[in-house]
Amino acid sequence: MSTISSTGHSSSASATTLTQRLTAAVFASILGACLVYFAGFSHIEAVHNAAHDTRHSAAFPCH
Template sequence: MPISTAKHSIATPATLSQRLMVAIGASVLGLSLVYFAGFSHIEAVHNAAHDTRHSAAFPCH
Protein backbone atom coordinates (compact mmCIF):
# COMPACT_ATOMS: atom_id res chain seq x y z
CA MET A 1 0.00 0.00 0.00
CA PRO A 2 1.75 3.22 -1.16
CA ILE A 3 1.83 6.18 1.19
CA SER A 4 0.97 9.48 -0.43
CA THR A 5 2.65 12.58 0.99
CA ALA A 6 1.34 15.04 -1.58
CA LYS A 7 -0.57 17.96 -0.12
CA HIS A 8 -3.19 19.75 -2.12
CA SER A 9 -4.03 23.38 -1.60
CA ILE A 10 -6.69 25.47 -3.18
CA ALA A 11 -5.69 29.03 -4.06
CA THR A 12 -8.45 31.57 -4.04
CA PRO A 13 -7.94 34.48 -6.40
CA ALA A 14 -7.77 37.93 -4.89
CA THR A 15 -10.37 40.41 -5.99
CA LEU A 16 -9.41 43.66 -7.68
CA SER A 17 -10.27 45.67 -4.57
CA GLN A 18 -8.06 43.43 -2.41
CA ARG A 19 -5.12 43.80 -4.79
CA LEU A 20 -5.67 47.55 -4.94
CA MET A 21 -5.68 47.85 -1.14
CA VAL A 22 -2.44 45.85 -0.89
CA ALA A 23 -0.80 48.03 -3.57
CA ILE A 24 -1.92 51.24 -1.86
CA GLY A 25 -0.75 49.99 1.54
CA ALA A 26 2.65 48.99 0.18
CA SER A 27 3.01 52.35 -1.56
CA VAL A 28 2.16 54.30 1.59
CA LEU A 29 4.59 52.23 3.64
CA GLY A 30 7.37 52.65 1.07
CA LEU A 31 6.85 56.40 0.73
CA SER A 32 6.81 56.77 4.51
CA LEU A 33 10.13 54.97 4.80
CA VAL A 34 11.70 57.05 2.03
CA TYR A 35 10.40 60.27 3.59
CA PHE A 36 11.67 59.28 7.03
CA ALA A 37 15.13 58.32 5.77
CA GLY A 38 15.50 61.27 3.43
CA PHE A 39 14.41 63.98 5.83
CA SER A 40 15.57 62.44 9.08
CA HIS A 41 17.48 64.64 11.50
CA ILE A 42 19.19 61.51 12.77
CA GLU A 43 22.50 61.74 10.97
CA ALA A 44 23.14 57.98 10.81
CA VAL A 45 19.77 57.30 9.16
CA HIS A 46 20.17 60.12 6.66
CA ASN A 47 23.74 59.11 5.76
CA ALA A 48 22.73 55.47 5.32
CA ALA A 49 19.97 56.47 2.90
CA HIS A 50 22.35 58.83 1.10
CA ASP A 51 25.05 56.16 0.73
CA THR A 52 22.48 53.63 -0.47
CA ARG A 53 21.34 56.00 -3.22
CA HIS A 54 24.96 56.51 -4.32
CA SER A 55 25.70 52.77 -4.32
CA ALA A 56 22.67 52.21 -6.57
CA ALA A 57 23.94 54.95 -8.96
CA PHE A 58 20.84 57.01 -8.21
CA PRO A 59 21.51 60.75 -8.39
CA CYS A 60 20.47 62.57 -5.25
CA HIS A 61 22.05 66.01 -5.59
Protein backbone atom coordinates in the same frame (compact mmCIF):
# COMPACT_ATOMS: atom_id res chain seq x y z
CA MET B 1 -25.45 36.08 -7.74
CA SER B 2 -22.06 35.21 -9.18
CA THR B 3 -21.37 33.56 -12.48
CA ILE B 4 -18.83 30.83 -13.01
CA SER B 5 -16.29 31.32 -15.79
CA SER B 6 -14.67 28.62 -17.90
CA THR B 7 -11.79 28.40 -15.38
CA GLY B 8 -14.19 27.44 -12.61
CA HIS B 9 -13.77 30.64 -10.60
CA SER B 10 -16.69 32.84 -9.76
CA SER B 11 -16.63 36.46 -10.93
CA SER B 12 -17.25 37.79 -7.41
CA ALA B 13 -14.11 36.00 -6.17
CA SER B 14 -12.07 37.69 -8.92
CA ALA B 15 -13.40 41.11 -7.94
CA THR B 16 -12.48 40.48 -4.31
CA THR B 17 -8.97 39.44 -5.32
CA LEU B 18 -8.55 42.59 -7.40
CA THR B 19 -9.80 44.73 -4.51
CA GLN B 20 -7.37 43.02 -2.15
CA ARG B 21 -4.49 43.58 -4.58
CA LEU B 22 -5.32 47.26 -4.98
CA THR B 23 -5.64 47.71 -1.22
CA ALA B 24 -2.26 46.05 -0.68
CA ALA B 25 -0.67 48.19 -3.40
CA VAL B 26 -2.03 51.41 -1.90
CA PHE B 27 -0.84 50.53 1.60
CA ALA B 28 2.59 49.46 0.28
CA SER B 29 2.91 52.75 -1.59
CA ILE B 30 2.00 54.75 1.51
CA LEU B 31 4.46 52.76 3.62
CA GLY B 32 7.21 53.23 1.03
CA ALA B 33 6.58 56.98 0.83
CA CYS B 34 6.71 57.25 4.63
CA LEU B 35 10.00 55.34 4.76
CA VAL B 36 11.56 57.52 2.05
CA TYR B 37 10.34 60.68 3.78
CA PHE B 38 11.64 59.46 7.17
CA ALA B 39 15.07 58.51 5.78
CA GLY B 40 15.43 61.61 3.64
CA PHE B 41 14.50 64.15 6.28
CA SER B 42 15.69 62.31 9.39
CA HIS B 43 17.69 64.28 11.91
CA ILE B 44 19.29 61.01 12.98
CA GLU B 45 22.55 61.22 11.06
CA ALA B 46 23.06 57.45 10.77
CA VAL B 47 19.65 56.95 9.12
CA HIS B 48 20.13 59.80 6.69
CA ASN B 49 23.66 58.71 5.76
CA ALA B 50 22.54 55.10 5.22
CA ALA B 51 19.84 56.26 2.81
CA HIS B 52 22.29 58.60 1.09
CA ASP B 53 24.91 55.85 0.66
CA THR B 54 22.25 53.45 -0.65
CA ARG B 55 21.22 55.95 -3.32
CA HIS B 56 24.84 56.34 -4.40
CA SER B 57 25.44 52.56 -4.51
CA ALA B 58 22.39 52.20 -6.79
CA ALA B 59 23.78 54.94 -9.09
CA PHE B 60 20.77 57.13 -8.30
CA PRO B 61 21.54 60.83 -8.48
CA CYS B 62 20.52 62.50 -5.26
CA HIS B 63 22.18 65.91 -5.51
